[in-house]
Amino acid sequence: MEQFDGLCVQDCERCPELVDSRSRIVNGVGPEDADLLFVGEGPGKNEDEQGEPFVGRSGTVLDDALSEAGVLREEVRITNCVRCRPPENRDPTKEELANCRGYLDSEIAAVEPVVVVTLGKVPSEHLLERSVGITGEAGDIVETRFGERSQRVLLSVHPAATLYDRSQRETFFETIAEAVDLTGLGGGGNGQSRLGDY
Ligand code: URA
Numbered sequence: 476m477e478q479f480d481g482l483c484v485q486d487c488e489r490c491p492e493l494v495d496s497r498s499r500i501v502n503g504v505g506p507e508d509a510d511l512l513f514v515g516e517g518p519g520k521n522e523d524e525q526g527e528p529f530v531g532r533s534g535t536v537l538d539d540a541l542s543e544a545g546v547l548r549e550e551v552r553i554t555n556c557v558r559c560r561p562p563e564n565r566d567p568t569k570e571e572l573a574n575c576r577g578y579l580d581s582e583i584a585a586v587e588p589v590v591v592v593t594l595g596k597v598p599s600e601h602l603l604e605r606s607v608g609i610t611g612e613a614g615d616i617v618e619t620r621f622g623e624r625s626q627r628v629l630l631s632v633h634p635a636a637t638l639y640d641r642s643q644r645e646t647f648f649e650t651i652a653e654a655v656d657l658t659g660l661g662g663g664g665n666g667q668s669r670l671g672d673y
Pocket of ligand 1: 515516517518519522527528529530531533555594
């Protein structure tokens, strides 16, 4: 039996392997009218345990980049392409992505963010419905149609990429700062320089 309120899935059994591997469904978090909506790939071990997206090492990188751009995690919405942890952290299959797509589309339509930021190759390709060379395209803004709505999508490398390739860190932090600039959040500078103004 599926139960979905337009933002959160309470019950779903569409993907048998994910039903077996998950300990819970991990829904998006953050304001229902957030200007910035981050979309990751799917929950990992920490997310599955805690029931919240991006709470492991990748989440710390995301939080740091947001903080440097002058924004708190609580001010943005964070969700994933699939809401259940794939076994052994494998990529979600095309079928699993398709099974969960309606939930993601509804969430985007309900939140109506100024910008959707895709974190990594999987969400970028999934939302743009084309292949993406994420290292080359990170920082690009693509205007996409989701149903009736036109949506601005900003492509980003995955925060985990910064953990094994230091050069990706700058790209990631710059993209997050760009996302914050596009929304006018963050007061136009990082927290430090704002403090320095006083
Ligand atoms: N990586 C993702 O893509 N999503 C999460 O929620 C955590 C790590």
